[in-house]
Amino acid sequence: MATPPKAPRRPTVVRLFAVSMNRCAFPGCRTPLISPTGVVLGRVAHIKAQSVGGPRYDANQTAEERHGFDNLILLCAVHHIEIDADGNLDTYTVDRLLEIKRAHEVEGAASGQPIAELSEAAVNGLIIQGVVNEASVHMDFRQAVFKVGGEGGQPLGGGGQGGVLTIVGVASLPPALELELDGKPGQFPGGGGGGGGGVRFEGRTITAADLTNGVSVSSFFAANSTSWRDNMFNVLDGGCSWYPKPFPEQPLRVPVVIVLECGTTKPNELLRLDIVTESPSGAEGQPQPVDIRMTHDEHDLVRRACVAPIASFSVTDTGKYTLRVKSEGIVMASCPIEVR
Incomplete structure (x- = not known):
């Protein structure tokens, strides 16, 4: 089963651009979507918002309809x-925006203008400018105290369970941080101890x-084989173009x-990418998350991380499979391989 999209798919953006005349759809606006020098000025906007609480x-x-x-x-x-804008939602209703979209695309289709080639970078740029939400990472943990271990049970009661603290965006905590993972002892008589935390x-x-x-x-x-040591990777037969089909069910x-x-x-930030495989039929497999730690000093002239x-992934047919690195549905890189 295909994974529900988190952003518009590339063919959808290419189709939108094909009838856009490379300009904003707003009536009377002539701002180009892609500048003559290749700078992405436009955005893919959702008529009905992509997330809860958004406009309209x-x-x-469904996710397919939302990003369709x-x-x-x-x-x-x-x-x-x-x-x-909040003050304009009564003006720019769903019906009004659908009419603006229709009129612009009809004009574009009738214009006779040749369809410009849209690069992978331009597609990603249009999507990113419109649908990727900004995230912030709080990395100052001074004076912070995290209590994750379970509290001890009350007299004649059961013990408390431990919790799991999930920290997003950083790879480790400062050594001096006060972090309580041990469960507390239960109270007399009969109270069970609290579970440890993680x-x-x-x-x-x-x-x-x-x-x-x-x-x-x-x-x-x-590749055929990889290993990792001292922030460097070693590769055997890198850039492989094909692999033998595995045994059934493997x-x-x-x-x-x-x-x-x-x-x-910043050093110690932790970024997440997803590896997604597309089969010869076009179906996408489940994303495989990969976390990458920013380990180099922020003053280094060249800062690079490798994993x-x-x-x-499952293989049902021989043919061309495409591995993609994504973040929030945005394609960062692709690698086609053949399964024989």
Whole structure:
């Protein structure tokens, strides 16, 4: 079963752009979506909001409908803000925006203008400017106290369970931080002790600000074998183009290498990417999360992080499979392979 999209798919954005005349759909606006020098000025805007609480949100929409062609309109940054402003929601209703979209696309189809090629970078840029929410990471843990262990049970009662503290966006906590993981003893008579707690770290998704500040996947390729030591990866037969089909009911396990340019992220930040596999039929498998720690000193002239995970996926047919590195549905890099 295909994974529900978290952002518009590439063919959808290409189709939107094809009838846009490379300009904002707002009546009378001539702002280009992509500048002559290739700078992305436009945004993919949702007519019915992509998330709960957003402008014109419709809870009855499916993810496919929410990020589908009929719910999307290409606008410049100014008019994207204009239609979503709280004071303008009575003016820019769903019906009004659908009419603006229809009129613009009819004009575009009738214009006879040739359809410009839209690069992968331009597609990602349009999506990112419109649908990636900014995330913030709180990295100052001074004076913080985390109590994760369970409290002891009261007299004649059961013991308290321990909790799990999930910290998103950082790879570790300062050594001096006060972190209580031990469960508390139960009270006399008959109170059970509290369970111990745990801490886990989870990468955050990459944001539009990260991309603007230099975060990118500079290399993504398949190999026969990989290993990792001292912040360096070793590769055997890197850049493989094909793999033998595994035995029935067995997944294909492909070693891959991801090289992430860190940009201006802070050391110890933890970013999350997803590896997603597309089969020859176009079906996407379940995302495999990969967390990457920003380990280099922020004063380094070149800051780069590498990981060498295993992409594991089911194979039903021979043919071309495409491995993609994504963040919040945005394609950061692709690597096609053949299964024979």
